[in-house]
Amino acid sequence: EAQVTQNPRYLITVTGKKLTVTCSQNMNHEYMSWYRQDPGLGLRQIYYSMNVEVTDKGDVPEGYKVSRKEKRNFPLILESPSPNQTSLYFCASSRRLAGIGEQFFGPGTRLTVL
């Protein structure tokens, strides 16, 4: 089954404790993205990747890092999480550029930073 998986689905952590949210897709898509969803703000892109070892900032990259060492994986790293990073996070992949093609989204990761 074609899908995007994310782990963990739920995470409660404390300020400053480094964490990684994993994302994996099995569709051989070149393009992957991370978004955060906050009430009343819709989805905002954090980072995107055009291919292995090629990543770039989206609209709200501050406080986040990503890496793309393999085509299928695109982890999101919070080196020192803060309460304003409490949010619902989505990973997405697409066969074409995120703004041109259909995006396939993971199930979401609800992160709470205390």
Next chain:
Amino acid sequence: AQKVTQAQTEISVVEKEDVTLDCVYETRDTTYYLFWYKQPPSGELVFLIRRNSFDEQNEISGRYSWNFQKSTSSFNFTITASQVVDSAVYFCALSEGEGGGSYIPTFGRGTSLIVHP
């Protein structure tokens, strides 16, 4: 800069009513792409439709239809004979051109549709 406005925060209807979700966009590009995504209560995001700026044909898919009007910069979504399963948050999104803007879609804030039985 690109912008998407979904002025309706929440819409409440009774089953079998028709409902239209509005989406107004702003862009300076002549080439751009518009999307609608659905987020049901379970939380996942599901792609519904994609339109490019050169294709103004309206689209119908079952009970769903989309009206793209460049003259008013709108890409409205209509559900005919709504059902409870249509209850969800619907997002309109825009991305510009074939260049850098294409990597970063702009999403509207979403419209929450509640369909009562």
